[in-house]
Amino acid sequence: MFTVFTIVLYAVSAVLAIWSIIETIRNRPAGTLLLGATAVLLLLLIVQLVLSIATFGSTHGIDPLLYFGYVITAILVIALAGFWAFAELSRWGPGVLAAAGLTVIVMIERLDQIWQ
Amino acid sequence: MKKRNDDGGARAAAASAKKERAAKRNRSPFSAMHTGPGRALTAVYGVFALSATARAGYQVIREFDVAPVAYSLSVIAAVIYIVATICLVIGNRVSHRIAIGACLVEFVGVIIVGILSFTHPEDFAKPSVWSSFGSGYGYIPLILPLVGLWWLYLVGRRIRTN
Incomplete structure (x- = not known):
């Protein structure tokens, strides 16, 4: 995967996770900003899906079922x-x-492992 | 969405738990299974249902012959997570019972598979969700059924006392 974009994915999901934990501790419901951050992560994951499809030909020996299974599961998890x-x-x-x-942080790590 | 209208505002919902509980009683009291902390629990079950199904599906399609025992157990685990998730989402008296059963099966499964993966490592050449007591998933599979049973017990007790 593209290193810079992978770092962005890590950063956004980490921010989302930490921010959500803080809001849980503060006893606050999910506000518009937090839901917006979730939407941004969802969008980035869809971009990752498109990028992966576009550049999949340049990889070798990756099982598409395994890789895209993870990407699509991650998208479903965040959307739901x-x-x-x-x-x-x-x-x-x-x-x-x-x-x-x-969950998505772990899944991005797996995706990166599979891609290499 | 419905609750949003009933309570009229985000802060009020957190503040007036009592009112919320009264509103809930008009629906099935067991819908408490998937509200409040139960929603986080249901979400974690949903994540496990989704990821265990995806993984078991992949293992069975691509490499079932490598470790048939481990992969069959992966499928069973996936089915139990799906059952538990659906029961939590439905949230009525019957699904409360089934969810308790699913959590018990899940806990017994984690323990048995965990022990088997140490005594018969040859059958677990490839990991399943429950092998080594779920260590590949941060031991969440071991803790999750206990949290689930505790939560289902709390919901059941609250309904009995009301």
Whole structure:
């Protein structure tokens, strides 16, 4: 994967996870800004999907089922978590986002491993 | 969305837990299974259902012959996570029971598979979700059913006392 873009993905999901944990501790529901950050991460993951499709020919020996399985699962996790956080008006809305953010960090790490 | 209108504002929802609980009682009281902390729990179950299914599906399609025992167990684990997630989302009396059953099966499964992966490592050449007590997933598979059972117990007790 493109190193710079991978770092951006890591940074945004880390910010989302940490911010969500702070909001959970502060006992606040997910506000517009936090949901906006979730939308940004979702958009970046979709960009990653498009980039991967575009540059997949240049790689060798990567199983597309494995790689795109991870990308699409990550997109689904963030999209669903966003809806759930929007619907939940307690501190556990950000709680959902924190869980999703941490999951996506692990998934990006796996994606990077698979790509190499 | 419905709650948003009922409570009229984000801060009020956090402040008036009592009112919220009263509003919930008009629906199935077991819908408490997936609200508040339960929503975070349901989300984690959903993540596990999704990722375990994706992984088990991949393992079965691409390399089932490498470790049939481990991969069959991966499929079973995925199905149980899906059942638990759906039960938490439905949130009625029956699904509360089934969810308790799913959590128990899950916990017993993690323990048995965890022990087997140490006593019969040849059958677990490739990791499944539950091998080594879920160490590949930060031991979350070991803790999750306990948290789930505790939460389901709290929901059940709250309904009985009301």
